[in-house]
Amino acid sequence: MNTITLDESLHDQLDLKELCKPNYKNHAELYSPNDNYGFAYYVKQYANYPIEKPINAILPHGIYFQDKVVAKSELNSPMNSVLCYPPFIKKAWKKSSSKKTLIDFSSPIHYSIRLYENEYEKSKALGSIVMLPHRTKVMSIKYDYEQLLLKIDQLPDFMKPVTICIHWLDVGTELEHQLRAQGFNIVCAGHFTDYRFIHRWLHLVKQHKVVIGVGLGSSLFYSIVCGTPYYHMDLDINYDMSAMTNIFNKKTTELSPESKRKVENLKSIFSKPSEVITDQQKQIVDWFTQKQSMLTPKNLYTQLDQL
Incomplete structure (x- = not known):
């Protein structure tokens, strides 16, 4: 189910300044970057996981190319687990921390697209x-x-x-x-x-x-x-x-x-x-988005619940 319709998206374009004000609705994450672009929301929606429950892991909100360094904000976060994609970022994490559990994960775009219905011919x-x-x-x-x-x-x-x-x-x-x-x-x-x-x-x-x-x-x-x-x-x-x-x-x-x-x-x-x-x-x-790691809603729910 779309979180916003095509007509609503087009109407938003009439006032870009209003559109671009911060909007914290449906934010529940302890590590706040998880909420960026709505990715934590879409992952939880797909899994039928409670929106108000935070994901107890670092959820990268973009595709990283760096394989020799990790972001200090992620390294120093209280989260004990990292949902990893693309595959090569695990190398950097293994060299940077022995305290984080590294979990193969599919980019949230794959879960977001499963909840999206194209309304344009x-x-x-x-x-x-x-x-x-x-x-x-x-x-x-x-x-x-x-x-x-x-x-x-x-x-x-x-x-x-x-x-x-x-x-x-x-x-x-x-x-x-x-x-x-x-x-x-x-x-x-x-x-x-x-x-x-x-x-x-x-x-x-x-x-x-x-x-x-x-x-x-x-x-x-x-x-x-x-x-x-x-x-x-x-x-x-x-x-x-x-x-x-x-x-x-x-x-x-x-x-x-x-x-x-x-x-x-x-x-x-x-x-x-x-x-x-x-x-x-x-x-x-x-490969970059690690599509092969995508889970069914039931299995994703279990994974999130066990973090």
Whole structure:
């Protein structure tokens, strides 16, 4: 059952500032990041687990590429267990802590999609939706705006018109005003605290033939899981993480050579615009999101109850 309808999602776009206010409804987690994007809610809904009961484990809310470090906030959390995906992050955890129980787990997007019903006719899907790289309160980004516009202009006809999905922090900023002045339709999936975030995001995505990711992020995996082709737009992006000093448990290279190769392979596999999803793309997304670890509602309930 959808947590939000297509009509409600579209109505939300009429007032992005209101949409992007924090929303803590259905939050119950002791480790608060579990609630990000509604993932703890969707996992519990799928399992018919009480929403008011917290998940006694760390539930990663995105797809990590780092395999040599772990986040200090996760390492220092009181949770004794880590629900692990992708498979290679277990290496970093094993080297960082002997106190955490590591549990193979499927990305919450797989549980979220089982609760989602597409309300938009596939035959009406039009053009593409661009997921811009986004800053956070502790990380700034810089990229060539003109280069972005040029790359969008050079997209093949089947990927037009182009809608741009912006991050909640970019609502009301110069970036939004610039994009609107260029004639783009601007949308947003809301604030990360909103438990309806992912289903709203899915409604926005399913209106388009292709998702375009500017920079590599979780949208790649979520797009393929929901059956929408994905295109990686290569753009020079400078991430300034100076405000994130010591966010990881140690100062070292975050990615091993093997992990770097995985990242470059992902970029290559999704580097060509296409209206179809290939078997190779499905397989690599299933591996990163650890689809094989997905449980039935009954078995997931048992797992959550035993944490």
